[in-house]
Amino acid sequence: MSSLSLSMPSIAIKQSPVAFGVFLAIFSNVLFAVLYGYGKWLTVLSGTQIFLWRMVMMWLCLTVFLMVSGRLAQVKQELSTIKGVDSWLYFVAPTPILASQLWLFMWAPVHGQSVQVAMGYFLFPLAMVLAGCWLFGEKLSALQKMAVLLAAMGVSSEIWRTGSVSWATLWVCGTYPIYYVMRRKVAVSALAGLFFDVSIIAPVCLAYLSMTDIGTVGTSGILLAKVFGLGVISVLAILSNVEASRLLPVSLFGMLGYLEPVLLFGLSVTLLGGVFDVQMFTSYGLIWLAVVCLIVQGIWHKKSVDNTL
Numbered sequence: 001m002s003s004l005s006l007s008m009p010s011i012a013i014k015q016s017p018v019a020f021g022v023f024l025a026i027f028s029n030v031l032f033a034v035l036y037g038y039g040k041w042l043t044v045l046s047g048t049q050i051f052l053w054r055m056v057m058m059w060l061c062l063t064v065f066l067m068v069s070g071r072l073a074q075v076k077q078e079l080s081t082i083k084g085v086d087s088w089l090y091f092v093a094p095t096p097i098l099a100s101q102l103w104l105f106m107w108a109p110v111h112g113q114s115v116q117v118a119m120g121y122f123l124f125p126l127a128m129v130l131a132g133c134w135l136f137g138e139k140l141s142a143l144q145k146m147a148v149l150l151a152a153m154g155v156s157s158e159i160w161r162t163g164s165v166s167w168a169t170l171w172v173c174g175t176y177p178i179y180y181v182m183r184r185k186v187a188v189s190a191l192a193g194l195f196f197d198v199s200i201i202a203p204v205c206l207a208y209l210s211m212t213d214i215g216t217v218g219t220s221g222i223l224l225a226k227v228f229g230l231g232v233i234s235v236l237a238i239l240s241n242v243e244a245s246r247l248l249p250v251s252l253f254g255m256l257g258y259l260e261p262v263l264l265f266g267l268s269v270t271l272l273g274g275v276f277d278v279q280m281f282t283s284y285g286l287i288w289l290a291v292v293c294l295i296v297q298g299i300w301h302k303k304s305v306d307n308t309l
Contacts, residue, residue, distance in 0.1 A: 021247030024240040025256040031237035033263035037271055038233075039110040041226055045217075047107030052205040053217060054106060055099075057231025059202035062195060065235060071191075078192040090109070090185040091196070099201045104168060113168045114268035115276055120172025121261035122287055125254070125294055126151045131177040143300075147293035154286030161279060190242050243258040255298045258291060 035054075042050055066072035082091055108117040126147060132138040140148070159165055183193055217223045245253050268274035276284075 010299075017247045018249075018252075021244045021253070022121060022256065025244035025248065025253060028237045028241035029256070029259040029263060031233050031240070032260050034065060035230070035233055035237065036105065036109055036114070036264050037267050038230060039106065040271065042223070044223070047110035048103065049209075049213065050110070050227075051103040051106040052209050053227040054223055054230040054234060055102065055198065055202045055205040055286035057207070057228050058234040059198045059231075061228075061231040061235040062198060062238075065239070066195065075192045075195050078188050079196060082188065083188060087186055090182050091188070091193075092183045094179040095197045095200050097175050098197050101176060101179070102201075104171060108168055109268070109272045112273070113166065113263065114272040115274035116166035116168040118261055118268050118274075119171040119284065119287065120266035121156075121167075122291055123151060123169065123173035124176050124261075125258070126290060127173040127177045128180065129294070131181055135181060141297055142170040143293045147290040147297070148250060150286045150290035150293065153156060154283045154290065157286060158280075190245070191239075194238060252298075255295050257297055258295060261291075263302065 039045075039047065039050055045053070063072070066075060081297075082088055102108055104117060108114050129140065129144055130148065133140055155165060186193075188196075245255070248256070269276045
């Protein structure tokens with residue numbers, strides 16, 4: 001029975017890699033949404049404490065997975081190919097950005113910033129489009145230009161309505177592109193890069209916990225099981241997402257990625273108590289229209305690629 005169950009994923013991949021990739025992409029986005037609302041089960045901990053425990057447990061679960069799957073040696077081999085000061089600078093410098101993003105992801109739902117962070121994830125693809133245009137000379141299509149214009153109008157409308165834009169929104173869409181652009185300079189897989197990042201972040205988190213409130217979780221079996229679940233779900237989500245990116249065409253994988261901010265926003269205005277009133281429909285509606293433009297652009301691009309094959 002066990003050998004049959006272990007062989008099922010490989011059989012699914014061989015029979016229909018795209019279908020299995022779609023399943024993994026959706027599965028990973030659902031798990032990311034579960035993580036976003038995880039603070040509801042850890043009400044005795046602050047958002048920062050949840051982040052600290054997530055990093056420690058995530059490193060533990062990821063290390064165990066790599067060892068059991070035999071991929072730890074491959075990750076070490078990839079990291080050993082990084083040569084030179086410039087390459088290491090491009091590789092190490094973005095780690096604090098990822099740490100801050102992972103902290104914000106766990107802190108925001110507990111501190112009333114869930115809607116703002118979800119909106120940052122809606123704007124992130126548009127920020128990547130602009131980064132590609134500015135840094136790599138990529139040309140914008142008519143739909144991409146329309147998306148950028150709509151997003152700019154949406155942000156301007158929100159500034160007019162509130163007098164500002166949330167720092168959480170700006171941090172998500174403003175610094176994540178820096179992380180991805182810098183990592184693009186180094187030819188290392190996403191899994192190897194993530195393991196490196198977590199291996200740097202987790203010891204710092206563990207040291208901080210040991211000096212402050214490690215006993216809060218360490219003395220409670222239920223809490224310990226819950227924070228261990230943070231690590232398990234985090235690793236499952238990331239591994240599923242990485243595998244989906246390998247199995248799917250880039251355009252299809254990118255379009256499925258929009259499911260995450262949709263789920264985050266839905267959780268924010270329902271379970272997490274985020275505030276969303278009618279006056280926000282104008283600004284947020286323009287941003288959502290911008291996202292629709294990018295989705296349509298992705299569909300057209302995929303069709304044009306398919307027709308040339």
